Amino acid sequence: MSAVNSPEKQCQIIPAQYKIDAVTAPVGSCPWAIIQVYLGNKLHRSDWDAPGEHMRLTSPSTDNTPAYIEKSDKHGLWFPWQPTPEDLMACDWHLVTSNSKPQPTDCMLSFNLTVGTGAFSSKDQTWGYLADTEFEPAGEHLGPFGILDDFQSKTVIKTFSLLVWDGLNQKIFIRVSSDNTQDGYQKLVDLFKQDLLLTVGGTAYSLGSSIDSHLYGKHEYEFIGEYGNDDAKKLGSLLQQQNAIYSRPYCFNWK
Incomplete structure (x- = not known):
C-alpha cells in the first residue's frame, strides 16, 4: 500500500x-x-x-x-x-434516480459478479464464482473464489453457489438450490428445462436448457446445470478476460 x-x-x-x-x-x-x-x-x-x-x-x-x-x-x-x-x-x-433512465426490471434473477479463479490442477482451471469448497474423489479441492452481491430472485432459486467456466470441459456450470425439499428440487428441474438467456453487461448469451448434471460438489436437493454451446463458450471467454477487481451485472431469464 x-x-x-x-x-x-x-x-x-x-x-x-x-x-x-x-x-x-x-x-x-x-x-x-x-x-x-x-x-x-x-x-x-x-x-x-x-x-x-x-x-x-x-x-x-x-x-x-x-x-x-x-x-x-x-x-x-x-x-x-x-x-x-x-x-x-x-x-x-x-x-442517479429512477427517472434518469429505466432500470432493467425484467430479470427473473440477477446479481453483480466479480470474477475469481481456481484450479484442481494445471489442466483444470475455472473462472467465475464458487461460494464454498468442492472436493473430488481423489481428495483435491477447489474454492471458494469470486464475489457475488446484490442477489435478487423472482424464481424458486434461493441460493446461488456456483457459476464458472470450466476450461478443461469447455462448459459453463451453474449450481443452485431452493428450499431443500424434494418439491423445491423438482421446481428447479422444471425451471432449467427452459432455455436460459443470460445477459452480462448488456450482452445476451443464449445458453439453452439443461438437465441436472449430478457432478462433484453437489449437495442434496441442489441442481447443477451445464452449458456447452457456442454462446456458453463466448461467455466463458468473457469470464476469463474479466478483471478480478471489476464487477458486472448478470441478468437471468428462462423462457
Missing part, C-alpha cells in the same frame, strides 16, 4: 459530518457531488449513460483496504474513478 493511500491519510467517511457542508456546496458542482457520494448516493454527469454509468463509494472491506470512489462504464464494468480536470470544474453533476 502506498503512503498516499495509507489508512492514516484517509478521510473517515462519517456521513453525518457532511450533511451541513452539503448545504454550502453549490448543487451540481464537483464538491457537492463528492459530498453526495460520501452520503452513500450515486452520481453521474449529464453526458454519462446513467444509471449504468455512474460513480459510488465502495463498501467497507474486511481486509483493511481503504474505501475509494469507483465508476462504472455503460457495460457495468467497475474501476477506480480518476477525475479529469473537466470533472472537477463541472457543474452538471446529478443524483
Whole structure:
C-alpha cells in the first residue's frame, strides 16, 4: 500500500459530518457531488449513460483496504474513478434516480459478479464464482473464489453457489438450490428445462436448457446445470478476460 493511500491519510467517511457542508456546496458542482457520494448516493454527469454509468463509494472491506470512489462504464464494468480536470470544474453533476433512465426490471434473477479463479490442477482451471469448497474423489479441492452481491430472485432459486467456466470441459456450470425439499428440487428441474438467456453487461448469451448434471460438489436437493454451446463458450471467454477487481451485472431469464 502506498503512503498516499495509507489508512492514516484517509478521510473517515462519517456521513453525518457532511450533511451541513452539503448545504454550502453549490448543487451540481464537483464538491457537492463528492459530498453526495460520501452520503452513500450515486452520481453521474449529464453526458454519462446513467444509471449504468455512474460513480459510488465502495463498501467497507474486511481486509483493511481503504474505501475509494469507483465508476462504472455503460457495460457495468467497475474501476477506480480518476477525475479529469473537466470533472472537477463541472457543474452538471446529478443524483442517479429512477427517472434518469429505466432500470432493467425484467430479470427473473440477477446479481453483480466479480470474477475469481481456481484450479484442481494445471489442466483444470475455472473462472467465475464458487461460494464454498468442492472436493473430488481423489481428495483435491477447489474454492471458494469470486464475489457475488446484490442477489435478487423472482424464481424458486434461493441460493446461488456456483457459476464458472470450466476450461478443461469447455462448459459453463451453474449450481443452485431452493428450499431443500424434494418439491423445491423438482421446481428447479422444471425451471432449467427452459432455455436460459443470460445477459452480462448488456450482452445476451443464449445458453439453452439443461438437465441436472449430478457432478462433484453437489449437495442434496441442489441442481447443477451445464452449458456447452457456442454462446456458453463466448461467455466463458468473457469470464476469463474479466478483471478480478471489476464487477458486472448478470441478468437471468428462462423462457
